[in-house]
Structure formats: C-alpha cells, structure tokens
Amino acid sequence: MTERQTYHLAELNVGRLVAPTDDPRVAEFMENLDRINGLGKRMPGFVWMMEGSGEPGTGNTENSIGDDPQFVxxxxxxEDAAALEKFVWGTVHKQFYDKRHDWFDILSDQHFVMWWVPVxxxxTLDEAMKRLExxxxxxxxxxxxxWAQLDQAGMWRDKRCTHVAAE
Structure with a gap:
C-alpha cells in the first residue's frame, strides 16, 4: 500500500435520463448496464459500488434522486485515481461515455464529485449528495x-469528450 492507501477515492456521478428506463430511447444504455458495471467490478483497483435491486439490466438506476425516477x-x-481513470477512459466504458448525450439530459449544475474516504x-447516497452540494x-x-484537482490523474485531459451531458 502506498502512503495514500489509508484512503480510497469515492465518486458520485449524477445524471438525468432523457426517458424512463423502459423507453426505447435509453434501451442501449439499459441493456449494457450490467456489462459495464460488471467490467468495473473486475477492474484492478475497484473497491465498491452502490447497488440497485440486482435485477438484470437495472444497474443502479433504482437509486434515483428525489421524486424524479429519471435522475439516477x-x-x-x-483504490486510487489511476484505477478509476483507467476504467472510465481506458476500457469499453469510454464508448458509452462518448454516447452519454444520447441517453442523458444536459445538466446545468455540477453533477460529478470525488472525495477521499477512509479505507x-x-x-451513502445522502453523504455523496452532500459532497456534491x-x-x-x-x-x-x-x-x-x-479531476482537475487530482495531480496524479491525466487520462481525463486527453480522453474526455466535449462537456455535453452527465459525466
């Protein structure tokens, strides 16, 4: 373990789907949730993920925010920024990241946050929402x-696409 390994990196990403989860407009996203989440869970450096019901194809979409089921x-x-960065921009996840504007509304507020948590x-989602706020x-x-505050992170600068929807 490195010196920083008394802490792990938590991240919250909030998005609002353009349609309900059973709508054809978000079908490709919903059909690939289990595959992409499963890939993330197998990545070196993955620690934990907030889970939904475990129903196939639901991913974390049951963890909606407020009274709007399309806000997920x-x-x-x-373990560290490098592990998260590798998953986001160094795997097939990047292809889905690049298509996020097809499935998610453009949000005017900040919708992505990271923070260090003790190993x-x-x-909780409530704790994460407080960090975002x-x-x-x-x-x-x-x-x-x-990402910009993580000196050790660099892939995000080169591999991210234009800022159009939920990151």
Whole structure:
C-alpha cells in the first residue's frame, strides 16, 4: 500500500435520463448496464459500488434522486485515481461515455464529485449528495473535488469528450 492507501477515492456521478428506463430511447444504455458495471467490478483497483435491486439490466438506476425516477446516481469507491481513470477512459466504458448525450439530459449544475474516504468506508447516497452540494456551493477543496484537482490523474485531459451531458 502506498502512503495514500489509508484512503480510497469515492465518486458520485449524477445524471438525468432523457426517458424512463423502459423507453426505447435509453434501451442501449439499459441493456449494457450490467456489462459495464460488471467490467468495473473486475477492474484492478475497484473497491465498491452502490447497488440497485440486482435485477438484470437495472444497474443502479433504482437509486434515483428525489421524486424524479429519471435522475439516477452512480456511486463507487476505488483504490486510487489511476484505477478509476483507467476504467472510465481506458476500457469499453469510454464508448458509452462518448454516447452519454444520447441517453442523458444536459445538466446545468455540477453533477460529478470525488472525495477521499477512509479505507473500508462505504459512502451513502445522502453523504455523496452532500459532497456534491459542497462542491457546487464552495468549489473544489479537500472536501469535494473533480479531476482537475487530482495531480496524479491525466487520462481525463486527453480522453474526455466535449462537456455535453452527465459525466
């Protein structure tokens, strides 16, 4: 373990689907959730993922935000930024990331946040939403931050596509 390994990296990604989960407009996304989530879980450095019901094809979409079932959240924990970055931009996940504008509304507010958690801690969706709100209100700091605040992360600069929808 490295010096930083007393902490792991948590991330929350919030998106609003353009249609209900059973709508043909989001079918390709829904049909690939289990495959992409399964890939993430097999990646070196993966630690934990907030789960839905376990029903095939539902992924984490049951973890909706507020009263809008189309607002969904993905909450994961990784050993470090390199592991998360490799999954996001170094696997087939990148192909789905590039197509996110097909399935997700463009959000005007910040919708992605990261923060360090003690090894073994599993953040709740409520905790993660508070981190996101902190980032929205105060900007990046040690409590909540984005890719640009991680000196050790670099793939995101080169591999991300234009900022159009849920990251």
């Amino acid at each position: 959240a993905n909450l994961t924990v990784w 073994g801690h599993r953040p 902190h980032l929205r209100e105060h900007g990046p700091d040690e409590t909540a931050f984005g």
